[in-house]
Amino acid sequence: PPRSTLFPYTTLFRSSKCCYCEKKFPRSNLHVEHYRPKSGVRQTLDQKRDELPGYYWLAYRWDNLLLSCHDCNNLYKGTRFPLANEKKRARSHNDKLEEESPLLIDPAGQDPREHIRFDNELPKSDTPQGRMTIDGLRLRRADLTEDRLERIDNIDARLVILEEAKKNPDDAELQAKARKAHQFLMAAKRPEAEFSSMVEDYLAQFGL
Numbered sequence: 001p002p003r004s005t006l007f008p009y010t011t012l013f014r015s016s017k018c019c020y021c022e023k024k025f026p027r028s029n030l031h032v033e034h035y036r037p038k039s040g041v042r043q044t045l046d047q048k049r050d051e052l053p054g055y056y057w058l059a060y061r062w063d064n065l066l067l068s069c070h071d072c073n074n075l076y077k078g079t080r081f082p083l084a085n086e087k088k089r090a091r092s093h094n095d096k097l098e099e100e101s102p103l104l105i106d107p108a109g110q111d112p113r114e115h116i117r118f119d120n121e122l123p124k125s126d127t128p129q130g131r132m133t134i135d136g137l138r139l140r141r142a143d144l145t146e147d148r149l150e151r152i153d154n155i156d157a158r159l160v161i162l163e164e165a166k167k168n169p170d171d172a173e174l175q176a177k178a179r180k181a182h183q184f185l186m187a188a189k190r191p192e193a194e195f196s197s198m199v200e201d202y203l204a205q206f207g208l
Helices: 009-015 070-077 128-136 142-167 172-188 196-204
Strands: 030-034 065-069 117-119 122-124
Touching: 030 070, 065 070, 117 196, 122 128, 142 172, 142 196, 172 196
Parallel strands: none
Antiparallel strands: 030 065, 117 122
C-alpha cells in the first residue's frame, strides 16, 4: 500500500533527518527503522525481553520502513511497540493490522503534529499516542534539548533583525538583512528542516 504523503520516505532520506526526534544526521548515521519490529516485540517500555514472533512479514514492506537516528532506533524504540489492547496484536500475516491501536506515532502514516506540540524547546502532548511517543523515544532527553535551544538561539537572532528593520524602515542595508532573515525563518519551518515542528510552534508566538 502507498505511504502517506505527509512525511514521505524520500523526503526524510534527502533531508537526512530522523523521523522521530527531527535532528539532522549524516546519512551514514541514519538507520532503517521498522515501525512494527520485525524480529520480536515489547509491549511496555521497561520490558526486558522480546515476545515472539515480531512482525516478520512486514520486514521489507515500504509502509513499515522509516529513517531514524541511532539513539531513537537502538537505544529507545528498539523492539518496543505498545498497543492500547495487547490482545489485538497481529501475530502473523493472517491477522489484521487494522485491529491494532498502536501507542507510538507512525511519522509517515500520521501527522505527528496532531499529537505533539512544543512549548519552546520541550515537546508536549494531550493524547495517549503523543505522550507514549515522547516518553518511549525520550524526546525530552538532554542532548536533544540542548540542540533545540541552539536552534532557538539561531531563530531569535533573525527575529531581532526583523524587529530592528521595523523600527528603521529607511535603512536599506538593514532591510536587506531582514529579507534574508525572513527567508531563513520560512525555510526553518519546512518539513525537511531540522526541528521544524518546534520552529513552527515557536514562530507562531510572533505571528510568523
